[in-house]
Amino acid sequence: xxxxxxxxxxxxxxxxxxxxxxxxxxxxxxxxxxxxxxxxxxxxxxxxxxxxxxxxxxxxxxxxxxxxxxxxxxxxxxxxxxxxxxxxxxxxxxxxxxxxxxxxxxxxxxxxxxxxxxxxxxxxxxxxxxxxxxxxxxxxxxxxxxxxxxxxxxxxxxxxxxxxxxxxxxxxxxxxxxxxxxxxxxxxxxxxxxxxxxxxxxxxxxxxxxxxxxxxxxxxxxxxxxxxxxxxxxxxxxxxxxxxxxxxxxxxxxxxxxxxxxxxxxxxxxxxxxxxxxxxxxxxxxxxxxxxxxxxxxxxxxxxxxxxxxxxxxxxxxxxxxxxxxxxxxxxxxxxxxx
Amino acid sequence: xxxxxxxxxxxxxxxxxxxxxxxxxxxxxxxxxxxxxxxxxxxxxxxxxxxxxxxxxxxxxxxxxxxxxxxxxxxxxxxxxxxxxxxxxxxxxxxxxxxxxxxxxxxxxxxxxxxxxxxxxxxxxxxxxxxxxxxxxxxxxxxxxxxxxxxxxxxxxxxxxxxxxxxxxxxxxxxxxxxxxxxxxxxxxxxxxxxxxxxxxxxxxxxxxxxxxxxxxxxxxxxxxxxxxxxxxxxxxxxxxxxxxxxxxxxxxxxxxxxxxxxxxxxxxxxxxxxxxxxxxxxxxxxxxxxxxxxxxxxxxxxxxxxxxxxxxxxxxxxxxxxxxxxxxxxxxxxxxxx
Numbered sequence: 001x002x003x004x005x006x007x008x009x010x011x012x013x014x015x016x017x018x019x020x021x022x023x024x025x026x027x028x029x030x031x032x033x034x035x036x037x038x039x040x041x042x043x044x045x046x047x048x049x050x051x052x053x054x055x056x057x058x059x060x061x062x063x064x065x066x067x068x069x070x071x072x073x074x075x076x077x078x079x080x081x082x083x084x085x086x087x088x089x090x091x092x093x094x095x096x097x098x099x100x101x102x103x104x105x106x107x108x109x110x111x112x113x114x115x116x117x118x119x120x121x122x123x124x125x126x127x128x129x130x131x132x133x134x135x136x137x138x139x140x141x142x143x144x145x146x147x148x149x150x151x152x153x154x155x156x157x158x159x160x161x162x163x164x165x166x167x168x169x170x171x172x173x174x175x176x177x178x179x180x181x182x183x184x185x186x187x188x189x190x191x192x193x194x195x196x197x198x199x200x201x202x203x204x205x206x207x208x209x210x211x212x213x214x215x216x217x218x219x220x221x222x223x224x225x226x227x228x229x230x231x232x233x234x235x236x237x238x239x240x241x242x243x244x245x246x247x248x249x250x251x252x253x254x255x256x257x258x259x260x261x262x263x264x265x266x267x268x269x270x271x272x273x274x275x276x277x278x279x280x281x282x283x284x285x286x287x288x289x290x291x292x293x294x295x296x297x298x299x300x301x302x303x304x305x306x307x308x309x310x311x312x313x314x315x316x317x318x319x320x321x322x323x324x325x326x327x328x329x330x331x332x333x334x335x336x337x338x339x
Numbered sequence: 340x341x342x343x344x345x346x347x348x349x350x351x352x353x354x355x356x357x358x359x360x361x362x363x364x365x366x367x368x369x370x371x372x373x374x375x376x377x378x379x380x381x382x383x384x385x386x387x388x389x390x391x392x393x394x395x396x397x398x399x400x401x402x403x404x405x406x407x408x409x410x411x412x413x414x415x416x417x418x419x420x421x422x423x424x425x426x427x428x429x430x431x432x433x434x435x436x437x438x439x440x441x442x443x444x445x446x447x448x449x450x451x452x453x454x455x456x457x458x459x460x461x462x463x464x465x466x467x468x469x470x471x472x473x474x475x476x477x478x479x480x481x482x483x484x485x486x487x488x489x490x491x492x493x494x495x496x497x498x499x500x501x502x503x504x505x506x507x508x509x510x511x512x513x514x515x516x517x518x519x520x521x522x523x524x525x526x527x528x529x530x531x532x533x534x535x536x537x538x539x540x541x542x543x544x545x546x547x548x549x550x551x552x553x554x555x556x557x558x559x560x561x562x563x564x565x566x567x568x569x570x571x572x573x574x575x576x577x578x579x580x581x582x583x584x585x586x587x588x589x590x591x592x593x594x595x596x597x598x599x600x601x602x603x604x605x606x607x608x609x610x611x612x613x614x615x616x617x618x619x620x621x622x623x624x625x626x627x628x629x630x631x632x633x634x635x636x637x638x639x640x641x642x643x644x645x646x647x648x649x650x651x652x653x654x655x656x657x658x659x660x661x662x663x664x665x666x667x668x669x670x671x672x673x674x675x676x677x678x
Contacts, residue, residue, distance in 0.1 A: 094503035095452070099445045102496075106438045113434070144483070150503045157441075157496055164433035164489045 007082035090151035101154035127152035180234035180262030184321030185328035192328030194335030221291035234300035237316035262301025279322035346421035416458035429490035440493035466491035519573035519601035523660030524667035531667030533674030560630035573639035576655035601640025618661035
């Protein structure tokens with residue numbers, strides 16, 4: 001298939017582009033390079049020897065996107081990863097989050113309809129489950145419960161739009177992938193997460209502490225009802241996550257469907273820090289801090305539906321993720337910036 | 340106050356414009372005249388002797404809207420009624436509904452922020468309650484339960500956006516008004532509902548049967564658990580509804596708030612038809628038909644919060660509404676078209 005990948009220069013996007021190419025698909029990327037780097041796409045070309053056309057544009061620029069899709073016709077599917085993703089920022093700037101995330105998806109669906117592209121795989125998030133009522137989370141678990149931030153709401157809204165769009169258009173194949181916590185980097189050390197400023201997520205933060213550019217990691221809450229008192233999450237290696245996109249694309253059926261992409265194995269904050277210490281051989285100073293508003297004690301997937309229906313499962317562990325992240329970090333101390 | 344009224348040439352918009360002018364406010368209208376008529380605005384000017392500047396544009400045309408607002412500075416508030424409103428159409432064309440309704444609101448909020456306009460009153464709908472778990476519906480009743488159509492989802496999404504925007508911006512005053520079933524027309528016979536094609540709502544349909552342009556009205560379901568077996572709704576005279584907008588505007592406080600605008604009195608389909616027969620002096624043929632998917636047995640407001648906090652209550656009855664609608668219909672058999 002020839003696949004348009006929105007946000008394809010980003011962390012998950014770059015790994016997904018590589019996985020698509022390795023599976024024999026053609027890839028086009030549209031990315032506005034806000035917070036991402038064209039170097040990621042250049043490296044994918046270097047790794048694979050393939051050409052990856054890159055349109056530097058906002059997905060809402062319908063004319064540019066239409067021209068790009070026509071130039072590379074026939075495009076048979078879209079994997080839609082473009083969007084804003086910082087939870088805290090979404091609370092401070094909600095209108096921008098609704099504007100960019102919801103508006104981008106609507107613009108994309110209009111271009112797809114006009115150009116006859118029938119398939120979309122969307123990067124949703126386990127955030128849509130809000131505060132879990134039951135664990136592990138299945139795709140049948142209720143969504144939207146006490147959703148505390150606009151970021152998560154945009155994911156839930158986009159899922160609704162895709163579901164309604166598929167109900168109205170019998171040719172549309174729409175799949176939402178609910179990511180748990182993506183971590184790790186490509187085993188080559190050439191692709192990885194490149195957060196600007198202070199990282200929002202735990203592994204990038206821990207890695208910067210390990211390498212010495214941040215002094216210590218805060219552990220937010222040690223009094224949760226979990227084995228070691230710290231929060232439990234489902235950390236999925238980005239290479240496994242990328243493979244999930246390929247599987248979802250290849251299995252997409254007319255209608256709307258949703259899959260959890262997670263390992264099913266909860267890992268605590270302290271366990272992740274310990275794993276990163278093993279992988280890096282460094283001590284990682286930590287500081288106990290109060291719980292953060294909006295954090296839940298535990299969130300992890302039941303990935304059985306994806307196993308059963310997509311023939312996909314995770315292969316890599318938290319130790320693999322820490323090893324690969326550290327390899328990326330040490331080979332690219334400034335991310336893609338000094339490539 | 341000087342108020343920008345989006346959708347001000349529409350049914351509720353025209354009555355709201357008139358109510359604002361009668362309360363001593365200035366009014367500017369932006370309306371793309373899709374499904375509405377500039378004649379409504381011309382008649383408001385004729386009734387009041389005031390000038391009502393009209394910008395014929397899509398609210399998403401940020402440049403045009405910004406110029407319009409600047410030209411008439413200072414604009415102190417927005418009443419936002421522009422949007423698509425046909426439930427059935429929203430199921431068939433969901434992407435268009437999300438695009439127009441959500442996109443319009445986001446575009447408007449951006450212009451408001453840029454121009455320093457602190458207040459927005461939004462036309463939400465009792466549709467956001469979905470299938471009621473309790474009656475009457477209070478503002479605390481759960482929303483979003485089994486919401487069957489994208490129209491209702493756009494209203495709920497816009498309420499969330501306004502709530503999040505107000506949480507992020509302490510200066511913002513945002514109010515959602517959850518309309519029950521607007522009916523009637525202005526007592527002058529000069530303003531009224533002007534649906535194109537076959538009306539979606541009951542009173543316009545009944546009125547066209549009474550005047551003879553439609554043969555009969557279908558009564559969808561006579562086996563509901565209601566006194567006469569037909570559905571119960573809360574029909575609010577559009578003049579009362581318009582007054583609710585003025586009250587909400589004048590009472591808007593920093594933050595986000597929501598009010599039901601309804602009478603609190605349930606009226607059945609058969610009662611409405613009987614009232615229209617009395618008002619028109621015509622027999623109204625009706626045909627019993629099966630329940631429609633998505634219809635609920637009963638929906639009516641507890642309007643106590645608006646009584647208490649806005650000092651607003653309805654003054655007009657279903658008989659007033661039928662009389663005024665019939666007066667409008669007979670004086671304007673083709674709506675505004677042959678004005």
